[in-house]
Amino acid sequence: MRRYIIKRILLCFLVLLGVSIISFGILHLTPGDPARLLLHDGATQQEINELRERLGLNRPLHIQYLIYMQGAIKGDLGTSLYFKVPNLDLIKERVPATLILTSAAVFGSLLFSIPLGIIAGIKQGSAIDFFALFFALLGQSMSPVWLGVLLIFIFSVKLQIMPSFGFGSIQALILPAITLGLPLAALITRLTRAGTIDVLSEDYILAIRAKGIGEKKVIMRYVLKNVLIPIITVVGLQFAVFMGGAVVTENIFNWPGIGRLAIFAIYGRDFPLVQAIMLVVATFFVVINLLVDILYTLLDPRLKFS
C-alpha cells in the first residue's frame, strides 16, 4: 500500500504540472489584456504598455511560466494583479467557506438519499419508491440557478424564515447547501435504489436470509456495504468538483467561496490568480481521488493496490 501511495503522489505532481501548463496556455491564448482592464477606460496605449512592463506581462510566455512555477514550487503562488495581495492569502480566505458549503451539501445529500434509496429499493413499487424516483428526476432536471432563486423567493422573501444571503450562521448555510446538494442527492438516490435492487436479487442474500439473519442486519451489513462502493466514487468526485468552486450557488447566495473568486479572476484576466486557483483546485482533485481509491480498497477487499 505504501508503494502504491508513493507512486500516486508522484503521479499527482505530474498531473499538477500538466494542469499548470494547460491552464497557463489557455489563459494567455484567451483574448483580453489584464493591463487594459486594470486601468481606466480611456487609458492611452502608452499607459497600458507601461503597466504591462511593470507587471512583467511583456516577457516571453515561457519565461513568465518558469518564473511563476519557480515561485509555486516554493509555495509562492504569485500576487493578484487586481487585489495586489498574495494569491495564496486570497485563496486561504475562501477555502473555509467553500469547505463548509461543500461538506454541508455532500453530507446532507448522503444523509437524505442513502436511506431513501435503500427503502425505495426494498419497497419497489410503493409510494416511497415513486417518491424517490420523482425526487431523482426533479433533482437532476432542476437548474441550480433557478432552484437557488426559487428557494430565496419562497423561504426568504415570502415566508421570511431564511436569510437570502450571508455567511457565518447555520441558517445562512441551509439554502445554499440545498441548492448545491440537490442534484447530487438525486443522483445518489438513483444509484442507491438501483444498487439495492441489484444486491437484493443476488443469491447470497437469499442464503443469508435462509440462515435466519434479521432483515436489519442484512441491509446494514450486506446491502449497504455493496451499495456504498459506487457511491463513494461519485461523491468523492463531486466533492472535488464542489471544492473547485460552486460558482452558481456562491454567486446567488453571495457565498464567499473559491468559485466566486475564480470567476472574478477570469473575467478580469487576473492571470496569476487564475493560475493559483487552478493549481489549488487541481491539488484538491488529485488528493481526494487518491483518498477515494484508498477507501475503495478498504471497503472491498477484492480490490488490490496496483
Next chain:
Amino acid sequence: MKMNKLVMFLLIIVLLLPNCLIGVAQEKVITFARPEDIQFMDPYDNINITNIIMDYLIYDRLVDYNPETGVGFVPALATEWSVSSDGTEYTFKLKQGVSFHNGEPFSAECVKVSLERFINEKLRRGSDWETLKEVEIIDDYTVIVKFSQPNVVCLTNLVRTPMLPAKAFQEKGAALFDNPIGTGAFTFTEWRRGQHIIAEKYPDYWGEPAYIDKFIYLPINEDSTRLAGVLRGEIDIADTMPPDQVPAAEADPNVEVIRMLAWDQIYLGLKADTPPFTDKKFRQAVTLSLDRENIVKFILKGGRPSTGNIPMGVFGFDDSLAPVKRDIEKAKQLVEESIYDGREIRLIAPTGWYPKTKDVTQAIQAGLIEIGVNVNLEILDGATFAERRGAGNYDIYYTGASQPGDVDSFIWQRIYNDAMASGYVNNELNQLIEDQRQEVDSEKRIEMLREIENIINTEVAPHVFVYQMEHIYFQRKGIEGYRYYGNKCPDLRYVHYAN
C-alpha cells in the same frame, strides 16, 4: 417550593434584562449593498466606485460637491480658495482644528504629501493630475497647488481625492491602507473580502456628525439577491439595480424605488478611418437609424435620449439641443448615396457592463438592417471586448462613459488621444480640446465645449450618443440622506432612518 419559584422568576428576569436594555439602546446600523467589492484600500491607486463610496465615509476632501444642487463645489477641509488669472495656481485656505482618526492634526503638510503622491508615484488616478507641478506650503493652513499649465478641472479632481495623514503616510507608506486613517465621519473597522466592509461613527468628527453608529457595505454581485435582501429587510439600500427589478420592488409597500439621471452615457464608437465610416453620409445614416426615444421608453423604461457628448447635469450642458429623431427613409437614402458596398459591419458590445445591453444592441442592429446595412452583432465578455476595442478591431462598438462632472477627461482621453483607435482625426476639434483645457473663463470654456459637441454631432464622428443612463436604487421606506451626484458614487455619510 415558593422559594424555588421565586428563584426561578428572578433568574428569568436577570437573563432577560440585558436583552431588554439592548432593545432600548439599539445600535443604529445601515446596510448598503452593491455589486463590487473594494479592490484595495489605497484611495489614490484605484478607479473602483466602491472605494469612492467608502472613501466618502472615512476621509474628507478639500472640497465637496454641493449637496443641495449636486453641481458646483462647497468648502470641506478647504475653507476658501482662489485661482490665479492664468489658471495654473490654486490657493487654498485650510480648516483649523481638524484631526485624523489617529490624532494627527490636519495641516498644509497633509495636502502636500497627499497630492504630491501623483508626482512621486505611478498611480491609477495619476492621469487626472499629469500637469501637477508641486504643492507649495505657505503656512500651516495655506497651500498653493501649482500646475505646469492652466488647469480647469482641479476642483473636479479634488472631489475624488481624499486627504491623507502626512506623518502616518511617511512612516508607513502603502501599509497605512491596511488600516485606513482619515478625518471622516466614520472610522474604518473591518474589511472581509467578499463579505463586508464595516465603518463606525467617529465621535470626534469636526463636521456634522453621522446619524448612525455603523455602516455596513455588502458586495453582492447578483441583482436578484440584492432585491431579495431589500425586500426582506436584510439590506437597507440596494444600489445599482437594473430596470427589470423595479416592478418587484414597487410592489412592496416597505420599499422605495429611486431613479435618478446619471452622468453616464451610452454611445457608439465608429471606426472612422475605415470605409464606409470615412463617408459622412454613412455616419449620418447610422445616427438617423437609431430609435433613441423608444429605446429609453420601452427597453430601459428610464433614462434620457442623448443630445450630445455633454450629459444633462454636467458642466456645459446645452438644454437647447434635441435628440436626433429617427428617420428611416432619409437614412436609407443616405446609405444608397454613400460608399457602403454591402459588406458586413461588425458591431461589438460588452456583456454585463451596462443594463439591457443585448436588448438595446439588438434594437440598434434592427435599425441598421432596416436601412440596408448588413450588421453582425457580437456580444463579448468584457475583457475580450476591451481588447478588440483598444486594438481597433471593430466597425462599431457599443459602450458607456462616466463623467466626474466635467467632460474634459472624456474628450481628452477618448477623442484627442483616441484611446479606442477610431482613427478619427479632426484638427479643428483637437485644437478646441486643447484650448478648452486651458480656458479659465467659465463662459468662454462653455462656448468651446459646446462647439466641440457641435462638431461631434455634425460630423457624426467619432461617436454617436444613444442615451443617458439612469441610476436606480431601492431603499427601505423611511431612509433619508442618500446624496447622489450623477457619478454613481453616492455620499452616504448622512444616511439614516428618519424616525
